Amino acid sequence: MVVVKPTPRVLILGGTTEARRLAEHLVGRADVEVVSSLAGRVASPRMPAGQVRVGGFAGAAGLARWIGAHDIRAVIDATHPFAAQISRNAAAAAAASHVPLLALRRRAWVPAGGDRWHGATSLEEAAHMLPALGRRHFLTIGRQGVSSFAGVRRAWFLVRCIDPPQEPRPPRMELLLDRGPYSAEAEIALMRGRGVDTLVTKNSGGESTAAKLVGARELGLPVVMVARPATPGGVLEVSDVQGAAEWVDVQTR
Numbered sequence: 001m002v003v004v005k006p007t008p009r010v011l012i013l014g015g016t017t018e019a020r021r022l023a024e025h026l027v028g029r030a031d032v033e034v035v036s037s038l039a040g041r042v043a044s045p046r047m048p049a050g051q052v053r054v055g056g057f058a059g060a061a062g063l064a065r066w067i068g069a070h071d072i073r074a075v076i077d078a079t080h081p082f083a084a085q086i087s088r089n090a091a092a093a094a095a096a097s098h099v100p101l102l103a104l105r106r107r108a109w110v111p112a113g114g115d116r117w118h119g120a121t122s123l124e125e126a127a128h129m130l131p132a133l134g135r136r137h138f139l140t141i142g143r144q145g146v147s148s149f150a151g152v153r154r155a156w157f158l159v160r161c162i163d164p165p166q167e168p169r170p171p172r173m174e175l176l177l178d179r180g181p182y183s184a185e186a187e188i189a190l191m192r193g194r195g196v197d198t199l200v201t202k203n204s205g206g207e208s209t210a211a212k213l214v215g216a217r218e219l220g221l222p223v224v225m226v227a228r229p230a231t232p233g234g235v236l237e238v239s240d241v242q243g244a245a246e247w248v249d250v251q252t253r
């Protein structure tokens, strides 16, 4: 009797460029089945190649149930470096399900010569730092973080995000709905044109949105850089798609 082994299935927790690149890398292969998961936050997300599911799992326990019900062999947490809750849930669910977990995290940005970075450990701390740094702030911290700046008075904000932020928002602001990649030239023109005197960003890393840092350097502007939350302890981490694909090879052999 010939026993046909099922194709091993892996789950990519996504919502990032790296997650899409990994899915694209793996979908063409016959020896592995890939399902990507999106939170469903963005109104028109960039869809990964292959199978996709959208929406929360209902916590770590829900994710563990989903992993069991779909016979998932391995999980790659390729979510955004600031998506801390889903990363915690992934660590707990993978441990409970006895399924291997890898974190795929792009490298953090590091300051270069001429940069004037001011480190913050949270968006709230970043908001407290702003009055000492300027009056016209360029906020590039995503839609969900804008409310942390609602209490900053006597300041004007240029807020750039993919979808509109909810209330509360800063009282004086211009909303720019856009998504990267951006060029340094365009970023410089934008900051100069709006008279921006401070850039506020999370240390997301990656190339597609790094041009704002070049722009701030060229213009001599201070940057409030919000540090990333830590990856849950004990989770193996790689910084590139190739490394993640090699890990998948080992797990699905």
Ligand code: NAP
Residues within 6 Å of the ligand: 013, 014, 015, 016, 037, 038, 039, 041, 054, 055, 056, 057, 058, 059, 060, 062, 063, 078, 079, 080, 082, 083, 084, 085, 086, 087, 089, 141, 142
């Ligand atoms: P979060 O705070 O870490 O997660 C909150 C909840 O959203 C999770 O508990 C989970 O709900 C659900 N969730 C998050 N990512 C999910 C995924 N890939 N698939 C299914 N459910 C998911 O996450 P967040 O900061 O709101 O980010 C949401 C998504 O947007 C992430 O997938 C992330 O990669 C992407 N993103 C985030 C940022 C950022 O700055 N935070 C930037 C760019 C892209 P349940 O508990 O119900 O399972």
